[in-house]
Structure formats: C-alpha cells, structure tokens
Amino acid sequence: MKALAARRHHPMALLVILLLALVATGGLYAALQPQTAQAEAYTEDDVDAGEALFLANCATCHGRNAEGLLDADGGTIGPSLIGVGAASVDFQVGTGRMPMQSAGAQAARKPPQMNEEQTRQLAAYVASLGPGPAVPDEEWLDTSKGDATKGGEIFRINCAMCHNAAGAGGALTRGKYAPPVVGLESKHVYEAMETGPQNMPVFNDTNLSPSDKRDVIRYLETLDETGSPAVSPWARSVR
Amino acid sequence: MCDHVSTTTPSTRKQTSVDANNSRVYKLGAVGGDWLDKRVAGGGLIKFMARKIFPDHWSFMFGEVALYSFVILLISGTFLTMFFDPSMSEVVYNGPYEALQGATMSRAYESTLEISFEVTGGLLFRQMHHWSALVFMVAIFVHMFRVFFTGAFRKPRELNWLVGFTLMVLGMVAGFSGYSLPDDVLSGNGLRVVEGLMKSMPVVGTYLVMLMFGGEFPGTDIIPRLFTVHILLVPAMILGLIAIHLVLLVLHKHTQYPGPGRTERNVVGFPVFPVYAAKAGGFFFLVFGIITMISATTSINGVWNYGPYDPSPVSAGSQPDWYMLWTDGGLRLIPGWESTIFGYVLSWNMLIPMGIYGLLLAALALYPFLEAWVTGDDREHHLNDLPYNTPVRTGLGVAWIMTYLILALAATNDLIAIALDLSINDLTWALRIGFFVVPVLSFYITKRLCLSIQRQKRDLALHGEETSRIVRTDTGNMIEIHAPLSEYDRWVLVQHDDYRPLKAGKGVSALRAKATSFFFKDRIDPVTPAELREALEHHGHEKHVIDELTGGDYRTPSEKSSH
Numbered sequence: 001m002k003a004l005a006a007r008r009h010h011p012m013a014l015l016v017i018l019l020l021a022l023v024a025t026g027g028l029y030a031a032l033q034p035q036t037a038q039a040e041a042y043t044e045d046d047v048d049a050g051e052a053l054f055l056a057n058c059a060t061c062h063g064r065n066a067e068g069l070l071d072a073d074g075g076t077i078g079p080s081l082i083g084v085g086a087a088s089v090d091f092q093v094g095t096g097r098m099p100m101q102s103a104g105a106q107a108a109r110k111p112p113q114m115n116e117e118q119t120r121q122l123a124a125y126v127a128s129l130g131p132g133p134a135v136p137d138e139e140w141l142d143t144s145k146g147d148a149t150k151g152g153e154i155f156r157i158n159c160a161m162c163h164n165a166a167g168a169g170g171a172l173t174r175g176k177y178a179p180p181v182v183g184l185e186s187k188h189v190y191e192a193m194e195t196g197p198q199n200m201p202v203f204n205d206t207n208l209s210p211s212d213k214r215d216v217i218r219y220l221e222t223l224d225e226t227g228s229p230a231v232s233p234w235a236r237s238v239r
Numbered sequence: 240m241c242d243h244v245s246t247t248t249p250s251t252r253k254q255t256s257v258d259a260n261n262s263r264v265y266k267l268g269a270v271g272g273d274w275l276d277k278r279v280a281g282g283g284l285i286k287f288m289a290r291k292i293f294p295d296h297w298s299f300m301f302g303e304v305a306l307y308s309f310v311i312l313l314i315s316g317t318f319l320t321m322f323f324d325p326s327m328s329e330v331v332y333n334g335p336y337e338a339l340q341g342a343t344m345s346r347a348y349e350s351t352l353e354i355s356f357e358v359t360g361g362l363l364f365r366q367m368h369h370w371s372a373l374v375f376m377v378a379i380f381v382h383m384f385r386v387f388f389t390g391a392f393r394k395p396r397e398l399n400w401l402v403g404f405t406l407m408v409l410g411m412v413a414g415f416s417g418y419s420l421p422d423d424v425l426s427g428n429g430l431r432v433v434e435g436l437m438k439s440m441p442v443v444g445t446y447l448v449m450l451m452f453g454g455e456f457p458g459t460d461i462i463p464r465l466f467t468v469h470i471l472l473v474p475a476m477i478l479g480l481i482a483i484h485l486v487l488l489v490l491h492k493h494t495q496y497p498g499p500g501r502t503e504r505n506v507v508g509f510p511v512f513p514v515y516a517a518k519a520g521g522f523f524f525l526v527f528g529i530i531t532m533i534s535a536t537t538s539i540n541g542v543w544n545y546g547p548y549d550p551s552p553v554s555a556g557s558q559p560d561w562y563m564l565w566t567d568g569g570l571r572l573i574p575g576w577e578s579t580i581f582g583y584v585l586s587w588n589m590l591i592p593m594g595i596y597g598l599l600l601a602a603l604a605l606y607p608f609l610e611a612w613v614t615g616d617d618r619e620h621h622l623n624d625l626p627y628n629t630p631v632r633t634g635l636g637v638a639w640i641m642t643y644l645i646l647a648l649a650a651t652n653d654l655i656a657i658a659l660d661l662s663i664n665d666l667t668w669a670l671r672i673g674f675f676v677v678p679v680l681s682f683y684i685t686k687r688l689c690l691s692i693q694r695q696k697r698d699l700a701l702h703g704e705e706t707s708r709i710v711r712t713d714t715g716n717m718i719e720i721h722a723p724l725s726e727y728d729r730w731v732l733v734q735h736d737d738y739r740p741l742k743a744g745k746g747v748s749a750l751r752a753k754a755t756s757f758f759f760k761d762r763i764d765p766v767t768p769a770e771l772r773e774a775l776e777h778h779g780h781e782k783h784v785i786d787e788l789t790g791g792d793y794r795t796p797s798e799k800s801s802h
Binding site: 105148149151152153156157160161162163164165166168169170171172173174175177178219222223226 | 336337338339340341342424425541544545546549551552553554555556652653654656657660661662663664
C-alpha cells in the first residue's frame with residue numbers, strides 16, 4: 001500500500017488512470033451496446049439464391065455489389081445497401097416498394113413482386129454484406145403484451161405529425177407523403193420504425209426500445225379494431 | 240295565383256285579404272288571439288302576426304335553415320352541458336376506451352370521452368351539436384350571399400345586414416370556443432394558433448395572452464373561461480341579435496322578387512297562419528331530421544383519436560371546422576416574413592394575414608354603404624335585383640367568395656396534395672398566385688357573363704322566344720318565327736333600375752365619379768317603352784308576312800302530313 005501511495009505523484013500516474021478509465025468505458029460499451037445486428041439463421045444457399053435474385057432485379061440501381069450507383073451528375077440512382085440489414089430488405093421488398101415501379105417522389109406501396117421465400121433470400125444476401133438490423137423477433141410482434149395507451153402517447157409525440165393522429169397518413173414536402181399506418185402487418189411497422197425507410201427518421205432501439213415499438217403497434221391495432229371515424233375516406237383509400 | 244294570395248301595403252301596414260273576416264282560418268286565428276287578448280291584451284299582436292304576409296321563393300329558405308339549426312344547437316348543447324365538466328384538473332382515465340386507459344388527462348377531456356362512450360345518446364348529441372354548427376354556418380353564408388346578390392341589403396335594410404353580419408362573426412366565435420372545449424390535441428392546436436396570433440400583436444400581444452390564459456399557455460383557466468363564453472355569452476348575444484334580426488324583418492317586411500303585381504309598395508305572398516306556420520314548422524323538422532341522420536351516419540371530430548392535450552404534438556391533417564378554414568389558409572400561404580425593430584420581432588407572417596381577414600370582413604360589412612354612396616340612391620327597395628342586372632355587384636360578390644375559397648383551400652393544402660398526388664410546395668405556390676389572380680379574373684368573367692345575360696334578356700323582351708321555325712319569303716328572305724313573351728314574363732325583364740356613370744362636378748366628387756364609372760361604365764341599355772313599341776310593331780308586321788305565307792299554320796310540312 002505504501003509503495004502504491006508513494007507512486008501517487010509519479011508523472012505517469014495520470015496517464016495510467018486515464019488508460020484504465022478508457023479501457024473500462026470501452027469494455028463496458030462493448031459488453032452492453034445494443035445488439036441490433038442479430039444473425040438470423042440464414043444458410044449459405046439462402047445467400048447465394050439471394051445474390052442471384054439481387055443481380056436480376058436490384059443491381060440495375062443498387063450496383064452489382066450493392067455498393068450503390070450514382071448518375072453522371074453525382075445524384076443517387078440507388079443507395080448502397082451494405083449494412084442496411086435484413087429488416088430493411090424485408091420491409092422494402094415485403095411491402096412491394098422494392099423493386100421500385102417508377103422513379104418519383106417516393107416509392108409507393110404495391111402488391112409485392114417477390115414471394116416470402118424470395119424476400120427471405122434477398123434479406124439473407126443483404127445481411128451477409130455487412131451487419132444491420134435484423135428482422136424482428138416474434139416476441140416483439142406479440143401485441144397482446146403491448147400497452148395501447150403508452151403506444152398512443154409515443155405515436156402522438158413521434159409519429160402523428162406525419163402519419164396523422166388516427167394513422168391516416170399525411171403530406172410531406174414536394175409530393176412525398178407519410179403513408180397510412182393502420183391495418184398493416186406488425187412486422188412491417190416494426191421494421192419501418194427500426195430502419196426509417198425513405199423520408200422516415202430511424203427510431204432505433206436506443207431511441208424507442210423494442211417494447212416501445214410493440215406498444216406503438218398495439219396502439220395502431222386498437223385504432224384498426226375500434227375504427228377511426230375522423231379519417232377522411234380518400235386519405236385511407238390511397239396507397 | 241290562388242285565392243290565398245294577399246297583399247299588404249308597407250306605408251300603412253294595413254292588411255287586406257280576399258278571404259276576409261269570415262273564413263275558418265281567420266276564426267281559428269281569432270280564438271288564440273281572443274283568449275290571449277282577454278288576459279294580456281296580446282290579441283292584436285297575434286292577429287297581426289297570423290295575418291302577416293310573406294312572399295314565397297326557394298331562396299328565402301336559407302335564413303330559416305340557419306334559425307332551425309340554431310334551435311338544434313340550443314337543444315343539443317343543453318344536453319351536453321348536463322354531462323360536460325369544463326375543468327382542467329388532472330385525472331387518470333379509467334373508461335372503456337382501451338387506447339387511453341391509464342392516460343393522464345384533463346377532466347374536460349375525460350367528460351367528453353364519457354359523453355362519447357358512456358352517456359346514452361351522448362355521442363349522437365355531440366355529433367348533432369357539431370353537425371348543426373356546421374350547417375348553421377353554411378346556412379348563414381348562403382343566406383348572406385342570397386341577400387347580397389339580390390341587393391336585399393339596400394335601404395331600408397342596411398342595419399339588418401349589419402346585424403346578420405355580426406351573427407355570422409358570432410357564429411364563428413361560438414364554433415371556435417365550442418370545439419376548443421374538449422381539450423384534446425386538435426382543439427389545443429387551435430388555441431395555440433390563436434395564442435400565436437394574439438402574441439404577434441405589437442405591444443399588447445403578450446398582455447392579452449396573459450389575460451386570456453391566466454398565465455402561460457395553456458394554463459388551467461382557459462377551458463372554464465371558454466365554457467362561459469360558449470354557453471352563456473355568445474349564445475345570449477346570438478339569441479338577442481336573432482330577435483332583432485326578425486323584428487326588423489317584420490318591420491321592413493320581406494323583400495320579394497320582381498313579378499306581376501309586385502311593387503315597391505306591396506308584398507305578394509301567403510299569410511303566416513296557416514301557410515307559413517305549417518310550412519316552417521314542417522321545415523324545422525325536416526332540418527332536424529336531416530341533421531340527425533347525418534350525425535347518426537357520418538362521424539366527425541372523433542376526439543378519442545387525438546388524445547389528451549399536450550402542447551408538443553401536432554397531427555398531420557389538422558384542420559379547423561370549415562368556417563374557420565379561411566383563417567388558417569392565410570397562415571399557410573404567407574411566407575415566413577419577420578423583421579426586428581428595436582429588438583422586438585414583428586411577425587408579418589401573422590400580422591398580414593390578420594390584416595387581410597379584417598379587410599375581407601370589413602368589405603362584407605360595409606358593402607351596402609359603399610354601394611349606396613356610389614349610386615346615391617336614397618329610395619327604399621323592397622323588390623330584389625336579379626343578380627345579372629347588377630354586373631359589378633355580382634362580380635365583386637363572386638370575387639369575395641373566390642378569395643374566401645382560395646384561403647379555405649389553402650388550409651387543406653396537405654389533404655389536397657395527398658388526394659391529387661401533388662407536391663404541396665407547388666400547390667402552395669399555385670394558391671399564392673391564385674389568391675391575387677383568381678378574384679380579379681372571376682370578377683371580370685362574372686361581370687361579362689352578367690352583361691351577356693342582360694343582352695340576351697333584352698333580345699328576349701323585344702323579340703320573344705325563337706321557335707326554330709324559319710319561313711322563306713317569295714324573295715328568298717328567311718324569317719324566324721318568334722313567340723312573343725306574355726306581358727307577365729316581359730315585365731320581369733324590363734323593370735330593373737338603370738344607373739349611369741356620373742361626371743365629376745356639380746356636387747359629385749372626382750372619387751365618386753370614378754366609382755360610378757367602375758360600377759356603371761359597362762351597361763346594357765334597358766328596354767325603353769319606345770323600343771318595345773317599335774319591336775311589337777315590327778313583330779306585328781313580320782307576323783303579317785308569315786301568316787300570309789303560312790296561312791297562320793306554323794307546322795312544318797312533315798308535321799302536317801303526319802296528322
């Protein structure tokens with residue numbers, strides 16, 4: 001103890017303490033950081049089949065290696081998909097937004113072009129390119145555990161300014177829009193919050209925890225079940 | 240005309256009727272009159288009212304709709320006050336609506352949810368109250384336009400126009416104070432806009448806000464205060480003004496459209512008892528029934544969707560009720576102009592729209608006085624104008640409506656953009672340009688249309704209706720057979736007033752000369768008696784020629800052969 005006390009004023013002491021502190025913070029962060037990049041059980045075959053589908057359907061805009069393509073003026077034709085994760089693919093392809101029908105203000109929802117198997121294979125391929133958000137676990141989609149009241153509060157504060165209080169959707173700038181969010185598949189709502197498609201901000205797990213996301217989904221389900229008389233019919237029918 | 244038609248003479252108020260003193264109807268009226276007469280000496284009044292004559296026309300019904308929807312507002316509003324609690328004290332919701340269970344909210348919002356979900360018939364009454372407010376304002380506006388376009392605001396009715404105008408403004412105040420009461424997010428957003436508008440007023444703004452909200456927004460005072468305004472102050476004022484409106488209506492007598500036998504000195508129509516008592520009574524129930532049906536089937540303002548008020552959220556697609564749309568539209572169109580003077584921010588993006596709203600309202604209120612000054616007309620008018628006979632007034636009215644509509648559309652720019660797949664930015668620019676261009680264009684288009692109709696009516700009065708039957712004379716001339724109008728029909732076309740531009744000087748100011756030039760420079764000469772005589776002579780001559788050729792039989796050869 002005496003030896004340690006004697007070296008307390010050693011010029012290097014401060015450096016050692018700083019080093020220790022840095023190691024501790026870094027170690028703690030590495031141990032506790034949010035685990036968004038969960039690996040789903042994709043096989044090598046899934047990845048290969050996904051790559052074939054990707055080259056046939058997506059590479060025109062996103063590039064042969066999903067690195068993204070720029071046009072002559074430096075504008076984005078298709079963004080890089082490295083690190084967007086399986087959740088993003090599952091949302092974009094699963095809701096029919098991708099492959100995109102036509103260039104415009106925004107990719108519109110349409111009947112999906114890929115079946116579930118193909119969507120899964122594409123997700124596997126993109127997930128293999130770099131770590132990113134995975135397709136959500138069943139646990140977070142089980143809305144019977146959700147709290148509609150809390151979800152409603154989160155929705156009003158974070159979502160309603162674009163998607164409308166009753167989830168009917170609304171206009172954004174320059175022809176873009178926030179689509180209606182009532183009556184959708186829970187998985188897609190979750191993935192949209194997690195990945196922030198198109199003009200939507202990302203609500204990652206540190207921002208809105210998985211259980212918060214489940215509450216929001218539960219709230220939207222409640223709106224769907226109880227009906228939303230204030231929703232204008234045309235706003236609901238579009239997209 | 241049937242034998243119930245009676246006339247009254249405005250100058251003496253003496254009423255004569257063909258069915259005289261011995262009809263059953265008259266006796267029925269006298270029973271009530273007699274009974275009251277012996278107790279409160281009200282028989283004379285009853286008799287006067289029962290035999291009061293009103294003219295008949297579909298366009299006179301809008302004011303009635305406004306009156307009846309106000310009655311429905313009073314009835315449904317009374318029901319709602321039994322259950323609504325205008326308190327901003329915080330409670331935790333435990334009612335049947337799942338998506339709000341456990342949420343903290345004000346007692347006002349909770350009691351609105353109770354009315355909607357728990358009180359028997361509560362939701363229906365809430366919907367009826369809301370819908371009849373919407374119908375009330377529609378009826379007021381349409382009634383105002385009817386009065387405007389027919390010139391029914393002219394002497395002696397200028398004051399009643401102002402009373403009606405005040406009723407319209409009070410209707411907006413009543414509506415706004417009403418839909419702010421539930422204390423949901425949408426109603427709080429509306430109050431926030433008002434707070435912002437008040438704060439933008441230089442010097443007094445912040446003081447006004449402090450006084451109104453009793454401190455910082457939203458505070459805990461505003462709902463109880465609005466409640467007093469909504470259920471006591473404004474309805475009492477509306478009721479009082481309606482009474483004045485109707486007393487003046489009886490005093491002035493109702494205007495009528497020009498027609499045979501109708502003059503500035505009589506009223507041609509039916510007596511209140513029994514004709515209008517039955518018609519109006521039935522019409523009240525019709526309005527009541529229709530509003531109830533709409534309320535039962537078409538839900539509006541589902542406050543449970545918006546959640547309890549919290550100053551941070553604003554929902555997409557937030558619109559006020561339709562009659563307040565125009566006040567929101569200006570705020571959406573104006574660029575975000577601000578300037579700083581001596582460290583104080585002047586928010587032109589609010590002051591300019593407020594100025595425009597003030598001008599639009601002032602123009603509406605003061606138009607009768609403006610027109611009276613231009614025409615210099617000091618006569619009483621009980622015969623309505625046909626809108627095409629006053630092209631500039633009609634044009635100005637349409638321009639006002641278009642300005643109002645552009646502002647109202649601007650307040651729904653997000654909904655329009657979504658519904659029509661447009662860019663909201665482009666739409667906003669289109670509406671900004673439209674705000675300046677559309678009213679001017681619509682003024683000139685309306686004015687030209689009116690003048691064209693006048694020309695056509697002039698032709699019609701002089702030459703009668705074209706029959707599409709053409710006779711060729713021996714010399715190859717083509718003459719179309721015209722069917723002359725009846726005296727009655729022609730009367731309507733030739734009775735209107737004619738004004739001309741004045742020259743400055745001789746007591747006419749340069750400004751007024753300019754104004755008369757703006758109003759009456761483009762005019763179609765009305766048919767003069769000499770012209771009419773000449774036209775009739777010409778027609779007689781033509782008829783002579785045609786009759787000689789056809790032998791008085793105007794049928795075509797094929798028609799002749801088929802008979």
